[in-house]
Amino acid sequence: MAVTQIFVNLPVADVQASRAFYEAVGASVNPEFSDESSTSLALGETVFVQIMNHTRFTSFTKRPVATDGVEVINALGVGSREEVDRIADAALQAGGTESNDAQDLGWMYNRAFADLDGHHWEVAFLDEAAMAEAFAAEGA
Structure with missing residues (x-):
């Protein structure tokens, strides 16, 4: 397997607050894949984080959002x-x-x-x- 990129998708309570957090850490926003419910962030040339409110996040899975403990x-x-x-x-x-x-x-x-x-x-x-x-x- 030859992986060329990684996309980490995270549920967040407040997209704007989380966006500000990740920008403070050094991530850059990709406005092409961002809206009020989700923001695309680049951590490097091949590592991306998509933060989504819980409603948007659960549209990609049938499982509930984990709220207790560390999943990853x-x-x-x-x-x-x-x-x-x-x-x-x-x-x-x-x-x-x-x-x-x-x-x-x-x-x-x-x-x-x-x-x-x-x-x-x-x-x-x-x-x-x-x-x-x-x-x-x-x-x-």
Whole structure:
């Protein structure tokens, strides 16, 4: 399988508030796929989030919207530790909540937050050279 893009669809209580949250984190809006019930957001060239009010969201599924607990963890890879901190700090300043402590394994650094509706996100930087060294040392 060769996936070229990912589209994450999320139910939200308030489309405009969620749009502002994701824009604060660094997402850009695609107005072509946005209206009062839904907003299309680009997190990068191949990663997109579609936030929808509950009515619009349930038009795509026969299952009810999950409202308790974590159904999925969305993880994003970025190019530096500083970018991890920038995104996580922006999420917290925009009203998100920290959903886990920062994790620093030397070769991997990540932080986690929940958006305004409790959707769980992790942002991680992987230093592949340091990771190879760490795993080689463990195998020695």
